[in-house]
Amino acid sequence: MAWRDAKASKVRLLLFMASIILGIAAVVSIQLFSTNLRDNIQSQSKTMMGADYIIDSRQEPTERARAIIDSLKPDAFEINFVSMVAFPKKGGTKLVKVRGLEGDFPFYGKAQTLPEAAANAYQTSGGALVDAALMLQFNVKPGDSIKIGDILLPISGALKSIPGSSSFSSAMAPPVVIPYRFVEATNLIQFGSRKEYQYFYKASDTLNLNPFKNKLEPLLEFENADIKTHKDATRRLGRRYENVGKFLNLAAFIALLLGCIGIASSVSIYIKEKLKAIAVLKCLGASRLQSFIIFLIQIAGIGVIGGLVGSLIGIGLQSLFPYLLKDFLPFSLNISISAQPLFIGVFLGLFMSVLFALLPLLRTWYVSPLDVLRVDENAVQEPLKIRLLVYGAILVFLLLFAFWLIQNLFYAFAFVVATVITFILLAGVALGYIRMIKRFFPKHWNFTARQSLLNLFRPNNQTVVLVVAIGLGTFLISTLYFTKDILLSKVELGQTTQNANMIILDVQPEQRSKVVQSITAKDLPLLNNMSLVTMRMHSIKGRLVNDIRQDRAPQTRRWVLNHEFRTTYRDTLTASEVIIKGTWTPKLNANDPIVISISDNLAADANITVGDAVVFNIQGVLIETIVGSIRAVDWAQMQLNFSIVFPKGVLEEAPQFNVLTTSVPNERVSADLQHTLVSKFPNVSIIDLRQVFSFVEDILNKVSWVINFMAFFSILTGIIVLIGSVRTSKYQRIKESVLLRTLGAKNKQILQITAFEYVFLGLLGSLVGILLALLSSLCLAVFVFQEPFLPSVMPFVVFLPGITLLVLGIGLSNIQTVLRSSPLEVLRREG
Known part of the structure; x- marks a missing residue:
């Protein structure tokens, strides 16, 4: 009986099935991708790091740290630092990460170079491996030269990849690998240089890395060094991409939820049409259980087939994710198919279809044989307890x-809770709109406009379901665009002379006046000329840092104890700082106690407040200070911010280097200034903030593409639900349209009535989604990002008219039968 009835209603049942297929496809594809990602991270952890474990230090290792490092006999080592390089042949300059390598690194995997032999030959030939994208950007080839500090090296080959770095991390400072023996000759390792010492080890198969690390880590931390194993890399990567997978899973789950709502709505109308047939069956002796099972089999079959088809589509779709995320993955992703997500897809299809269709299905249980004579829209209603039980189960x-x-x-x-609130808001707006139309019905409008509005609250109307389905999909993708604009506004650079867009780092005191002269000679403004002093904490509130490290449960975060702070001194606050506690001290006299200002995050992590004593070690000289004020710092602003700021009159004679900022009007002037400074002062590093902004925008665009891809599932599922809902109500609408034609309505009037109705539905659904997105994005801007909200016009100019036209097209396709045929012919055909 279920099969015979399903064949007669196959078009509508297929539309029910389509509602859930996309959601299942999204969930299965992402589950497969997450499984593949986890397996690849586990299997390629050594290849990603290139070694079993690494010991690193941000400063030249102390005598004790050196003894530990040497006792373990490193198989390879490097010193890396960020610096400007130049390509003499092309005249271009670029900020890069220079890696001076010694030894046969990597031990696992290999450096991918072009030509392939360059990966091993550069050590003996004395050449450099230059990032492949960088070579393409400056149009240089193997055999050309690269200038690094005071030395000129031939380029041995293009570096496509090397363990320990990724395309994401290399985008800001592309890697340049040189033999370690040339590092000293560059003369780039000077006071204030940001450098890192790394020692690579290949462990024996019998060494258990976790106990080994736990034993060694405290000793190294005491000497401001660190140890990392390939298992640590696995855990870090796992946590990083686990969050991406969770977000994608939730986005897919929303698409699946939309499909289930479409099924619940469509099945509700479908069962209403079957109530009279069910009453007839019960008159012929069918039991409640039999009539219930007939339609349960249909819905369960839809769920199983939909889950299977969605799972198969998901297998194909999951292969897209490695391409979408290739810029964020530090390894090549190998795709394999596991059975678990397939079982999950089929189970979800079956379970969610039955669960969300359970309420309309239960109505078949309460149909009386007498209802064959008196069945109407409100004749059958399941008890309140049953409804609450089903809602609770959902x-x-x-x-x-x-x-x-x-x-x-x-x-x-x-x-x-957020999902329920969103659905309630969407449904509430739709219901409120219907009530508003009823209360303030425009009786003076013409017949076609009035009739189209009446259709919005006619029996079996789909106004609420369509507004929820289309509104939620529109809400997701609109929120993306609005949030993206908020993020971009935090790094947006105004092209004015008041905003610095170029930072010049590591300027030595003897170079400062000449660098300033080089800037002003090109008619560029000198916006900032800050002195930086490096120091470490020696004691906090009377306790030595070395003693605090020994605490089993220290109240001070460990990074504070090991960090080398770069501080400055000045007499004014910047635009990104606000005093939240204490008093700002601009300048001190010779015998005054030294008061400093610290950032709020440092105060929290170091467990210090106003009035506490902190002693700093500046190149072996101890300086006693008192916290005088705490500042809230907006670290997201594109300018130099500091955790610790001294007043003037304290650090002027301390060993220091300078940071200068200026504003360049365009790329040509920027390139000219960088070339001049690098040729005269090879040790300085230059950050062009316009390039940083382009990089951030590019990353946000890539992330947006991924989120757009997932929002597409929600939009497409909403469209499928829309088609199913509109097509399901087609049969009632045909009878209404035939009746109108019988009463003398012309095709043009019927077309106008239908067109107005679906225009109202499309506008309402998309507009509600966009307005909710505006509200949520405003809350994000005010409470999370604390930025002014400037919404994108994209949802208004694309989604609002686009979805409205789509709804209109689907609705008009429903009445083509009425318009092309006579009323009697239509009634006979539908009967």
Whole structure:
């Protein structure tokens, strides 16, 4: 019976199935991708690091640290630092990460170069391996020269990849690998230089790395060094990409949820049409259970087939994610198919279809044989307890499924609550709109406009379902565009002489006046000329830092104890700083106690406040200070910010280097200034903030593309739900349109009535979604990013008219049968 009835209603059942296929496809594809990502991270951890473990230090290792390093006999080592390089043949300059390598590194995997032999030949030939993208940018080839500080080296080959770095991290400072023996000759390792010493080890198979690290780590931390194993890299990468997977899973889950809502709505109308047939079956002796199971089999079949088809589509779709995320993955992703996501897809298809269709299905249980004579829209209604029980089961399932996806009960609960609130808001707006039309009905409008408005609250209307489905999809993708604009506004650089867009670092005191002269000679403004002094904390509130390190549960975060602070001194606050506690001291006299200002995050991590004593070690000289004020610092602003600021009159004679900022009007002037400074002062590093902004914007665009891809599932699912809902109500609409034609309505009037109705639906659904996105993005801007909100016009000029036209097209396709045929012919055909 279920099969015979399904064949007669196959078009509508296929539309039900389509509602859930896309959601299943999204969930399965992302589950497969997450499984592949996790397996690849586990299997390629050594290849990503290139060694079993690494000991590194941000300063030249102390005598004790050196003894530990040498006792373990490193197999390779390097010193890396950020510096400007020049290409004499092309005249270009670029900020790069120079890696001076000694030894046969990497031990696992290999450096990918072009030509391939360059990976091994550069050590003996004395050449440099230059990032392939950088060579392409400056149009240089193997055999050309690269100037690094005071030396000129031939380029041995293009470096495509090397363990320990990724395309994401290399975008700001592309790697340049040179033999270690040339590092000293560059004369770039000077006071204030940002450098890192790394020692690479290949361990024996019998060494258990976790206990080995736990034993060695405290000793190295005491000497301001660190140890990392390939297992640490696995955990870090796992956590990083786990969050990406959780977000994508939730986005897919929303698409699946939309499909289930479409099924619930469509099945509700479908069952209403079957109530009279069910009453007839019961008159012929069918039991409640039999009539219920007939339609349960249909819905369960839809779920199983939809889950299977969605799973197969998901297998194909998951291969797209390595391409979408290739710029964020430090390794090549090998794709394999596992059975678990396929079972999940089929199970979700079956379970969610039945669960969300359960309420309309239960109505078949309460149909009386007598209803064959009196069936109407409100004749059958399941008890309130049954409805509450089903709603409770749905919420429990959503909570458990969300918890399974993100492995955090609080966030899962918050997600379910947010989802319910969003649906309630969308449905509430739709219901409010309907009530508003009823109360303020425009009786003076013409017949076609009035009739189209009446259709919005006619029996079996789909106004609420369509507004929820289309509104949620529009809400997701609109929020993306609005949020992207907020993020970009935080790094946006105004092209005015008041805003610095170039930072010149590591300027030595004897070079300062000449660098200033080089800037002003090109008619460029000197916006900042700051002195930086490097120091470490010696004691905090009377306790030595070395003693605090020994605490089993220290109240001071470990980074504070090991960090080398770069501080400055000045008498004014900047635009990114606000005093939140204490008093700002601009200048001190000779015998005054030294008061400093610290950032709020440092105060929290170091567990210090106003009035506490901190002693700093500046190149072996101890200086006693008192915290005088705490500042809230906006670290996201594109300018130099500091955790510690001294007043004037204290550090002027301390060993220091300078940072200068200026504003360049265009790329040509920027390139000219960089070439001049690098040729005269090879040790300085230059950051062009316009390039940083372009880099950030490019990353945001890539992330937006991924989110857009997932929002596409929600939009497309909403469209499928729309088609299914509109097509399901086609049969009632045909009878209404035929009746209108019988009463004398012309095709033009019927076309106008239908067109107005669906224009109203399309505008309402998309507009509500965009307005909710505006509200949520405004909250993000005010409470999270604390930035002014300047929304994008993209949702208004693309989604609003685009979705409205789509709804209109689908709606008009429904009445073509009425317009092309006579009323009697239509009634006979539909009967």
